[in-house]
Amino acid sequence: MGPLLEETIFRSKLPDIHIDNRRPLHEFCFERLAEFGDRPCLIDGSNGAVMSYTEVDLASRRAAAGLRRFGVGRGQVIMILLRNSPEFVLAFLGASRRGAVATTANPFYTPAEIHKQAVASGTRLIVTESCYVDKVRDFARERGVVVVCVDDPLPEGCRRFSELLEEEEKTEEEEEEIDPDDVVALPYSSGTTGLPKGVMLTHRSLITSVAQQVDGENPNLYFHSDDVLLCVLPLFHIYALNSVLLCGLRAGAAILLVRKFEISAVLELVQRFRVTVTPFVPPIVLEFVKSSLMDAYDLSSIRIVKSGAAPMGKELEDKFMAKLPNATLGQGYGMTEAGPVLSMCLAFAKEPFPVKSGACGTVVRNAELKIVDPDTGVALARNQRGEICIRGEQIMKGYLNDPEATRNTIDKEGWLHTGDIGFVDDDDEIFIVDRLKELIKYKGFQVAPAELEALLVAHPNVTDAAVVPMKDEAAGEIPVAFVVRSNGSQITEDELKQYVAKQVIFYKRIGKVFFVDAIPKAPTGKILRKDLRAKLI
Structure with a gap:
């Protein structure tokens, strides 16, 4: 390796480890079952009910058998349309054991948004709550999709989740032959541009990502079996699914599942269950x-506060940590397509390193990271700003049924281009300063401008439209629209905002509308978003 290459490819400060990723994800997560089978695995925050590791393992085996009885075959897709709950976990693990694929969806999506994901993913079965059944009823009836409901009252035409978990008479369990490169999770992400796409995460990629975080003699993220992990972030998002649930299972920790964020209720649960992470x-x-x-x-039980999905400023860090003097605060950096974790704060390691405020950690072990000039593609040295790229077995297999988008994201050498602009400093810490990608981040949720623009231009009184992010203290960013009215139209800002709000989930709603004579565009027709963002400063 020449000096130039050594200078421009960055690796973890932690040594690489052996990762046995040639097996199924569920087998990896429950590898130490004999060691902590009687320990608490899942705690339901809504009622305090506890399931041990042995109970979760057995229930997930029954869920896999139930999926087989319900007609779900290897490689077929189930949609999990649930808030955080034991049923979410059992459905996901059951799909893994069955050799099926779980696509996770936000239950607060509109029926149209759920329909798009269900059709695009080829969903064969949906696991949901009774209050969301009306959102999927028409789609399920049209396409012969089985709807499994986890609670009462049982809506007409649905199957009970308890039926899925029924014990079978025969004692011999049919174990699926699972290839490590089979897809197990199919979250949806807008990537660097465009509409949401199915991200194919395999057994190999998720095992690699979890091991990069919590395995080794000095784990980057030190979880242990005495830990109680707060899972208030939604499991339908890859951050919680990977870095809370799967990492927690691998470490033998207890995972406290919280259905919704409400400050006093969360604080009471932290105190009651002595939450540590x-x-x-x-x-x-x-x-x-x-x-x-x-x-x-x-x-006082909290020892780790882990922040991700969006940057956190030093002032906010200081104010929060003043209230939690016993805890270590740090940030990570991820992207669904990257499996999702690219970097992690080394203050979370079993043998921690000093870290800097504003950094989002160092690249995870068993992976490579480089910074490239966005225009030339040339790899840059330390302290030079460019696009962050990552390579390793943790990254996605590709986008479902979209080879062009896959080629535009993962190059021929296996580097995944994130669309984020950052640099690596002299201590290997990564700082994110900007982004090439069009994505808007509202409270950590992705908002794709192209999706909102398509809705706006479909309105008969709109000729053209562009959507960009505007800074917001509470949300981080909110989507705002620049709109060109049709000739003679007097449509108002409120009318357009209501028109969009009826068709999208709450975090995609337009915060403000600016009427303009024309949308600035390059000769190629590409919207000049920087020009529009400059108008908001």
Whole structure:
């Protein structure tokens, strides 16, 4: 390896480890079952019910058998349309054991948004709650999709989740032959541009990502079997699915499942169950800082506060940590397509390293990272800003049924181009400063401008439209629209905002509309988003 290559490809400060990723994900997660089978695995925050590791393992085996009885075959897709719950976990693990694929969807999506994902993914069975059945009923009836409901009252035409878990009479269990390169999870992401696409994450990629975080003599993210992990971030998002659930299972920790974020309820659960690890996103941290409730609870058990999905400023860090003097706060950096974790704060390691405020950690072990000039593709040295690229067995297999988007994201040498602009400093720490990709981040949720633009231009009184992010203290960013009215149209800002709001989930709603004579575009027709963002400063 020449000096130039050594200078421009960055690796973890931690040594690489052996990762046995040639097996199924569920087998990897429950490898130490004999060691902590009687320990608590899942705690249902809504009622305090606890399932041990042995109970979860057995229930997931029954779920796999139930999926087979319900007609789900190897490689076929189930949609998990649930809030955080034991049923979510069992459905996901059951799909893994069955050799099936789980596509996770936000239950607060509109029926149209759910329909798009279900059709694109080829969903054969949906696991959901009774209150969301109306969102999928028409689609399920049209396409012969089985709907499994986890609660009562059981809506007409649905199957019970308890039926899925029924014990079979025969004692011999049919274990699926699973290839490590089979897809197991299919979250949807907008990537660097365009509409949401199915991200194919395999057994190999998720095992690699989990091991990069919690395995080794000095794990980058030190979880142990005495830990209680707060899972208030939604499991339908890859951050919680991977870095909370799967990492927690691998380490033998207890995972406290919380259906929704409500400050006083979360604080009560932290105190009651002596929570030790709290993965958050910056908007949740901001709500805690603004609240006067933290001082009323004993939060001394918390030892790790992990933030991800969006940057967190130093002022917010300092205010939050003043209330949690016993805890270590750090940030990570991820992207669904990257498996999702690219980097992790080394203050979380079993033998920690000093870290800097504002950094999002160093690249995970068993992976390579480089910074490239966005125009020339040339790899850059330390302290030079460019596009962040990652390579390793943790990255996605590709986008479902979209080879062009896959080629535009993963190059011929296996580098995944993130669309984020950053640099690596002299201590191997990664800083993100900007982004090439068009994505808007509202409280950590992805908003694709192209999706909102398509809705706007479909309105008869709109000729053209562009959507860009505007800074917002509480949300991080909100989508705002620049709109060209049709000739003679007097449509108002409120009318357009209501028109969009009826068709999308809450975090995709337009925050403000600016009427303009024309949308600035390059000769190629590409929207000049930087020009529009400059108008907001």
